[in-house]
Amino acid sequence: MVDKLDKSNLDLSVEIAGVKLKNPVVTASGTCGFGREFLPYYSLAAIGAITTKGVCLNPKEGNKTPRVAETPAGMLNAIGLQNPGVNYFVENELPNIKKYDTKIIVNIFGETVEEYCQVAEILSETDIDMLELNISCPNIKCGGISFGTEPKMAEEITSSVKKRSKKPVVVKLSPNVTDITEIAKAVENGGADCISMINTLIGMRIDIKTKRPVLKNNTGGLSGAAIKPVAVRMIWQVRNAGIKLPIIGMGGITNGDDAVELMLAGANAVAVGTAAFNDPKTVLKVIDGISDYMFENNIKSVSEITGAVKAWE
Amino acid sequence: MIALCDIISNEKMTEEYNIYSMIIDAPLIAKIAKPGQFVHVKCGGLTLRRPISIASAKNGQIKICYDVRGEGTKWLSGLKSGGKIDINGPIGKGFDVSDTSKKVLLAGGGIGIYPLYSVAEAYGENAFAVLGFRTKDIITFEKEFKECGSKLYIATDDGSYGRKGFAIDTVKEILDNNKIDIIMTCGPKIMMKGIALEAQKRNIRCQVSMEERMACGIGACLACVCKIKDANVGDGVLDVPFTNKRVCIDGPVFDIFDGSGVDWEW
């Protein structure tokens, strides 16, 4: 018999690609800007890491509005990757994040392999902890199909960035594929240090009165509670396919139990996105909820949860 | 700040239309709220909060008025006095009420009249208010604006009450006959555009309250952007490009100086 745990003795820390996070809860890219807006609600020091809004080489203005629409238990977004560019980030936003004792994951994207590499090089010279590649973007040199939907392209972008990055590379998988395990294997072959999953699922809403799509971009990415079962399934499939890389799981997490579900499926850490729009303090609730689960189930280290699902034969 | 507040009342304001007025006990929010700011309201189990302007803030209470459009506002309409409501606010930049000895012209359309009401309260007799509605049955707040001392003009699109036609016609008339220092407008984009361009013609400072679909309401997600020129009061609109501004925290009220300060086609 193990002695009952003391809540203050729980070990919530996780190590991902050599980076130690004080707890497994991070923010999801694009849902917390560069952290500033959440400061009235919690200190960035409370979370394992902040994942920034995606940045590319030059400033990008994004799509026309409406950029968002509510959907059952979720939302669609087509922000269009609006961002001030990597250099602005380094000069004006990074110093602010550095004031807090947390790890920094910078989400990056580009239109070409070369752009990803250039952004990675610039960030390699700064004091950040990890890069996260958003490979759900269109590759303009290949007719605009997304880097993340074709195994060869996913492998190429991963290996190219790995060659030129001095920081660990997390590759963020798109769920808009037939077989997620193929893409996961491809980025593992490409040398990824970690996988994050899932990005948004492409969806659409139409206003039946005007017969117009609700989003000006016509389609958008579905996120929020509605996509959680898809995230759980995909993480589980990737683990079952024998992929050993650490996984940052995301998709529809609103509380500690949701986070535990993704971890049982195989995630080492979790990210909270859309739920923060309704309650900016969701990350704190998730951290508390994971602790409660550990306490109630006599789990000493949070890593014990990872992959502990007992799947039916 | 996010607060779980007591609902004092939640009542329908018109017979024919589903426009409601809710009074909420929210001492901390009421204390710091400025005209033109809004609260972001949690609506049951919906994913996103809904932005609703603060129509009035006094004695530790705020009043919000809303038109039932879809699921969120429908949920709000079902709340009862004695119940609770979860609101985040006050949010955003409001209208300029730093010098209420100036003569202000308030031009509101539809639900856009509510944020202007607290401006009317501040300016008292120095405010001209032009309120435009589609038709007679939808008119609200006539008495309230009069009681603040505003010189009130009501226009209906169909002529069923007050002046027939759009608010802009009355606005022009008032500008022809009075010296107005500043114009403040909130309503449909097409109305605000007309009024802002009129302000430009006459070289009168103009503030507009923009509306875009929102998600986070705290400036993080970049959903509710509009295109605005950065202008400083007194400089006029600079010869600068439009930049993306967030309606939630850079606005909703923008001191655009005149009609050229907004990209109306965005």
Ligand SMILES: Cc1cc2nc3c(=O)[nH]c(=O)nc-3n(C[C@H](O)[C@H](O)[C@H](O)COP(=O)(O)OP(=O)(O)OC[C@H]3O[C@@H](n4cnc5c(N)ncnc54)[C@H](O)[C@@H]3O)c2cc1C
């Ligand atoms: C800063 C700000 C202040 C506002 N103040 C008020 C107010 O004081 N009173 C009031 O009645 N309304 C106000 N609104 C509009 C209000 O937020 C929307 O009507 C509301 O969010 C609709 O939610 P719903 O779930 O009922 O409808 P939904 O099901 O979300 O939408 C129903 C229809 O309403 C329209 N709509 C939804 N959201 C918006 C939006 N953000 N902007 C424009 N159109 C929208 C769409 O055309 C949609 O088809 C304000 C909006 C903003 C941005």
Ligand SMILES: Cc1cc2nc3c(=O)[nH]c(=O)nc-3n(C[C@H](O)[C@H](O)[C@H](O)COP(=O)(O)O)c2cc1C
């Ligand atoms: C408004 C919004 C903006 C987003 N922007 C980005 C982005 O810039 N880069 C990226 O990789 N993912 C982006 N995402 C995806 C999220 O990081 C996350 O993968 C997804 O929303 C699923 O998690 P959730 O259900 O908790 O939101 C965005 C999501 C939303 C809702």
